[in-house]
Amino acid sequence: MAYVLPRSYPLREITALIRHSGFFFFVLMNKIVRKRQLSDAVFRMEIEAPLIAEERKPGQFIILQVEHDFGERIPLTIADADLQAGTISLIFQTVGATTKKLAALNEGDFIADLVGPLGLPTHLEKVGTVVCVGGGIGVAPLHPIVQGLKEAGNKVIVIMGARNKDLVILEDEMRALADEIILCSDDGSVGRKALVTEPLKELCESAEKPDLVVAVGPPIMMKFCALTTKPYEVHTIVSLNTIMVDGTGMCGGCRVTVGGETKFVCVDGPEFDGHLVDFDNMMKRLASYKDIEHKASHTCKTEELLKRGGKS
Amino acid sequence: MSHTPLVQLEAAAKAQLEQILAKGPLKPKDRTAIPQQEMPSQDALDRRGNMHQVALGYTPEQARVEAMRCLQCKNAPCIAGCPVNIDIPRFIARIAEGDYRGGIDVIKETSVLPAVCGRVCPQETQCQAVCTVGKVLKDVDLSVSIGRLERFVADWEREQGASELPEILASTGKKVAVIGSGPASITVAADVRRAGHEVTVFEAFHKPGGVLLYGIPEFRLPKQIVQQEIDTLRAMGVEIRTNFVVGRTRKIHDLMQKDGYDAVFIGTGAGLPRFMNMEGENLVGVFSANEYLTRSNLMRAYDLDRADTPIYSSRKVAVLGGGNVAMDAARTALRLGAEEVHLVYRRSRTEMPARVEEVQHAEEEGVMFHFLTNPVQILGDEDARVASMECLRYELGEPDASGRRRPIPIEGSNFKMDVDTVIVAIGNNSNPLIGQTTPGLELNKRGNIVVDESGKTSLEGVYAGGDIVLGAATVILAMGEGRKAAAAMNEYLSR
Ligand SMILES: Cc1cc2nc3c(=O)[nH]c(=O)nc-3n(C[C@H](O)[C@H](O)[C@H](O)COP(=O)(O)OP(=O)(O)OC[C@H]3O[C@@H](n4cnc5c(N)ncnc54)[C@H](O)[C@@H]3O)c2cc1C
Ligand SMILES: Cc1cc2nc3c(=O)[nH]c(=O)nc-3n(C[C@H](O)[C@H](O)[C@H](O)COP(=O)(O)OP(=O)(O)OC[C@H]3O[C@@H](n4cnc5c(N)ncnc54)[C@H](O)[C@@H]3O)c2cc1C
Ligand code: SF4
Ligand code: SF4
Ligand code: FES
Numbered sequence: 001m002a003y004v005l006p007r008s009y010p011l012r013e014i015t016a017l018i019r020h021s022g023f024f025f026f027v028l029m030n031k032i033v034r035k036r037q038l039s040d041a042v043f044r045m046e047i048e049a050p051l052i053a054e055e056r057k058p059g060q061f062i063i064l065q066v067e068h069d070f071g072e073r074i075p076l077t078i079a080d081a082d083l084q085a086g087t088i089s090l091i092f093q094t095v096g097a098t099t100k101k102l103a104a105l106n107e108g109d110f111i112a113d114l115v116g117p118l119g120l121p122t123h124l125e126k127v128g129t130v131v132c133v134g135g136g137i138g139v140a141p142l143h144p145i146v147q148g149l150k151e152a153g154n155k156v157i158v159i160m161g162a163r164n165k166d167l168v169i170l171e172d173e174m175r176a177l178a179d180e181i182i183l184c185s186d187d188g189s190v191g192r193k194a195l196v197t198e199p200l201k202e203l204c205e206s207a208e209k210p211d212l213v214v215a216v217g218p219p220i221m222m223k224f225c226a227l228t229t230k231p232y233e234v235h236t237i238v239s240l241n242t243i244m245v246d247g248t249g250m251c252g253g254c255r256v257t258v259g260g261e262t263k264f265v266c267v268d269g270p271e272f273d274g275h276l277v278d279f280d281n282m283m284k285r286l287a288s289y290k291d292i293e294h295k296a297s298h299t300c301k302t303e304e305l306l307k308r309g310g311k312s
Numbered sequence: 313m314s315h316t317p318l319v320q321l322e323a324a325a326k327a328q329l330e331q332i333l334a335k336g337p338l339k340p341k342d343r344t345a346i347p348q349q350e351m352p353s354q355d356a357l358d359r360r361g362n363m364h365q366v367a368l369g370y371t372p373e374q375a376r377v378e379a380m381r382c383l384q385c386k387n388a389p390c391i392a393g394c395p396v397n398i399d400i401p402r403f404i405a406r407i408a409e410g411d412y413r414g415g416i417d418v419i420k421e422t423s424v425l426p427a428v429c430g431r432v433c434p435q436e437t438q439c440q441a442v443c444t445v446g447k448v449l450k451d452v453d454l455s456v457s458i459g460r461l462e463r464f465v466a467d468w469e470r471e472q473g474a475s476e477l478p479e480i481l482a483s484t485g486k487k488v489a490v491i492g493s494g495p496a497s498i499t500v501a502a503d504v505r506r507a508g509h510e511v512t513v514f515e516a517f518h519k520p521g522g523v524l525l526y527g528i529p530e531f532r533l534p535k536q537i538v539q540q541e542i543d544t545l546r547a548m549g550v551e552i553r554t555n556f557v558v559g560r561t562r563k564i565h566d567l568m569q570k571d572g573y574d575a576v577f578i579g580t581g582a583g584l585p586r587f588m589n590m591e592g593e594n595l596v597g598v599f600s601a602n603e604y605l606t607r608s609n610l611m612r613a614y615d616l617d618r619a620d621t622p623i624y625s626s627r628k629v630a631v632l633g634g635g636n637v638a639m640d641a642a643r644t645a646l647r648l649g650a651e652e653v654h655l656v657y658r659r660s661r662t663e664m665p666a667r668v669e670e671v672q673h674a675e676e677e678g679v680m681f682h683f684l685t686n687p688v689q690i691l692g693d694e695d696a697r698v699a700s701m702e703c704l705r706y707e708l709g710e711p712d713a714s715g716r717r718r719p720i721p722i723e724g725s726n727f728k729m730d731v732d733t734v735i736v737a738i739g740n741n742s743n744p745l746i747g748q749t750t751p752g753l754e755l756n757k758r759g760n761i762v763v764d765e766s767g768k769t770s771l772e773g774v775y776a777g778g779d780i781v782l783g784a785a786t787v788i789l790a791m792g793e794g795r796k797a798a799a800a801m802n803e804y805l806s807r
Binding site for chain 1: 516517518554555556557560561562583584585587589593594595596597599600602603606607611612615618619620621622624695696697743744745
């Protein structure tokens with residue numbers, strides 16, 4: 001059983017505590033300093049993690065666990081970091097057991113285990129015009145990438161897709177960063193009534209053909225974004241969200257086929273050349289535990305939402 | 313093998329012990345005539361349904377009788393057979409006298425993890441391989457059961473509750489970072505801490521213990537034993553920081569330059585699963601043994617009611633490989649409810665690197681062995697889930713570089729195996745993360761860290777040992793390397 005102790009707890013006393021009872025465990029805990037709800041199923045949390053805040057780069061993620069002994073390890077992208085405050089921001093959608101348990105925590109609570117930053121950082125350089133496509137919750141991982149691409153001196157056009165008006169996240173943050181924003185929704189309740197691939201195709205055909213496309217979102221969206229840009233030969237980077245366990249290259253659970261070769265998303269990625277990724281295999285692998293997880297998370301409503309959000 | 317219950321073995325040993333003690337001094341002939349004590353174990357049918365320890369450990373009478381089989385050889389070949397040169401005859405003599413405290417004290421002069429090594433050492437290829445009793449009886453399996461005796465006294469001490477903390481010298485003010493928390497690192501942390509240095513262990517996972525925790529299953533090595541070793545480190549004042557990936561959370565150079573660590577030990581193990589690069593290996597239902605075992609052991613997926621981490625539910629499982637990892641995966645799959653578990657191995661039974669006891673246990677539990685067989689491809693259904701595996705039969709040819717006869721495929725012998733899960737257990741390479749993030753650290757072409765005979769790497773103050781240096785090896789070798797490196801580090805820090 002994990003023992004909840006704040007970071008400032010004097011180490012000497014902890015050691016003494018352990019000497020008394022062989023079972024207690026000292027774990028550095030990560031305090032939630034701020035929590036906000038961005039939409040029906042999307043939350044943003046700022047968490048104390050000074051070392052990660054210092055080291056992290058755009059494109060990297062953490063793995064966390066809400067409960068020490070029986071919890072599941074889930075990966076979440078570092079959406080932002082505040083070096084001064086020593087905090088990182090996570091933005092997540094409640095889709096299953098762990099994300100729901102996480103959403104139930106409040107400011108002042110601690111996250112049992114949190115490790116990072118993991119994965120390779122985004123390769124950021126000045127290439128000219130970059131189109132960044134974010135679908136649903138994918139807008140969150142896209143945020144630090146847009147930040148980095150701007151800092152590198154690129155012109156950045158952001159295409160944001162959501163199922164409807166209420167599910168749009170980070171619009172203000174993106175507007176503050178990007179040179180141009182194209183908002184799309186499935187039902188037309190906000191922005192254009194279109195799938196993100198529509199404006200993407202137009203941009204590829206326009207005079208200002210992008211030099212690079214970055215697409216982050218549900219696998220099905222990334223697959224179609226890659227298919228859209230392929231005929232125009234626009235280099236397209238996607239950020240893959242496979243199932244993970246350790247996140248350090250030890251288990252191979254996160255493996256995907258890229259250009260006919262097996263790659264580990266947690267150490268070789270999470271970003272890959274979208275034109276080379278075998279999305280169909282990846283999507284099937286993501287569904288490995290579908291039957292079991294349905295049992296674990298009794299309400300399947302949000303999951304359905306995510307799946308349909310996948311078409312945005 | 314028929315199963316003899318614990319009570320029966322205990323009663324028999326009691327009678328034998330009385331007889332032997334009544335008889336007076338034993339001649340070598342009398343000693344070799346004493347029957348080897350069978351390890352009490354859970355019945356094979358019962359244990360298939362639980363995660364509890366299979367081998368239950370000798371009773372005190374069994375231990376004493378077994379200890380009396382030792383001839384106390386003058387040249388003691390067994391000592392040289394042990395990678396850390398435990399004074400085997402001396403500890404066994406103590407057990408024969410009933411002095412268990414004396415026995416464990418002898419072992420602890422050289423080994424820090426006797427409860428672990430007594431359980432998982434491949435004794436039949438190390439200390440017991442050269443035992444004189446085995447030679448006299450012309451059967452290595454009849455050697456003195458050194459490992460079981462080692463386990464007995466280690467367990468005895470733990471059960472007494474009062475395992476004493478080693479003496480720790482006055483603080484030197486020097487700081488040492490130990491990366492990883494497997495057997496190599498545990499050994500270094502203890503030995504360096506004893507010399508009065510401040511030690512921090514950095515572990516990537518949320519729980520310390522390395523392969524002892526996430527790889528080797530509970531039914532072979534109870535996690536409570538690993539936990540106790542970690543608790544001892546903590547009680548000695550070693551700080552253990554979990555959820556810390558060196559190379560990502562912090563790089564080695566920063567640990568030394570920014571955080572003031574005077575020396576570093578790298579014990580990150582061999583954690584990069586090898587696959588076979590065959591068609592169908594990325595289908596749903598194909599796992600590395602690392603993933604499968606980590607889900608079950610570390611994430612406790614076997615506890616279906618409590619664990620959030622899922623594990624694949626399988627009916628028919630194929631495990632590829634013939635080492636300890638393959639045995640552990642196969643036996644875990646059985647315990648998780650698979651109806652059939654097939655172990656597919658390229659060579660023949662005698663070449664299997666797994667411990668003999670594990671192979672026996674796996675067989676008793678119903679794992680089906682397919683020797684001289686190798687998969688060609690894995691076939692999937694329309695949902696990309698494993699549907700079957702195509703295999704090829706092999707025959708043995710000339711010996712290869714390793715001295716083992718090379719398996720040669722038999723043309724046209726292809727056949728299909730009906731399975732829904734495939735677990736790949738053909739070995740691990742070293743994890744490249746530390747190498748990639750530590751400029752100046754010399755690696756060999758297989759990605760292992762290059763060290764000199766004292767465990768020193770190409771970087772000043774940085775040492776390494778265990779699987780990251782040896783390639784996937786054994787617990788006792790990792791521990792031995794740790795010992796050596798710790799001595800060199802203590803010497804380096806005293807300069
Ligand atoms: C590198 C990376 C970065 C990610 N960043 C974010 C992020 O910033 N915000 C966010 O909301 N989500 C992110 N995800 C996805 C997030 O990890 C999953 O939503 C989460 O693991 C689901 O856990 P759960 O227990 O709540 O749901 P579960 O009950 O485990 O699963 C619900 C559904 O999610 C899918 N799923 C299960 N495990 C994973 C997994 N490890 N990764 C992806 N999908 C999974 C399943 O197919 C299932 O349909 C990221 C994933 C990766 C690999
Ligand atoms: C399933 C299985 C069964 C086995 N059975 C036996 C057996 O019966 N007998 C036997 O003798 N041997 C056995 N072995 C082999 C034995 O376990 C290993 O040889 C031994 O554990 C190696 O010890 P180590 O200290 O080098 O590293 P490990 O035990 O591998 O520990 C390395 C630790 O370092 C951590 N780590 C890695 N990278 C980083 C990083 N960058 N930062 C922080 N931490 C990091 C890892 O998470 C891990 O906890 C088995 C191995 C496996 C996988
Ligand atoms: S540590 Fe291993 S090799 Fe050495 S005596 Fe014990 S069982 Fe034998
Ligand atoms: S070789 Fe065998 S019989 Fe001889 S001392 Fe060692 S354990 Fe005893
Ligand atoms: S998550 Fe285990 S190797 Fe990537």
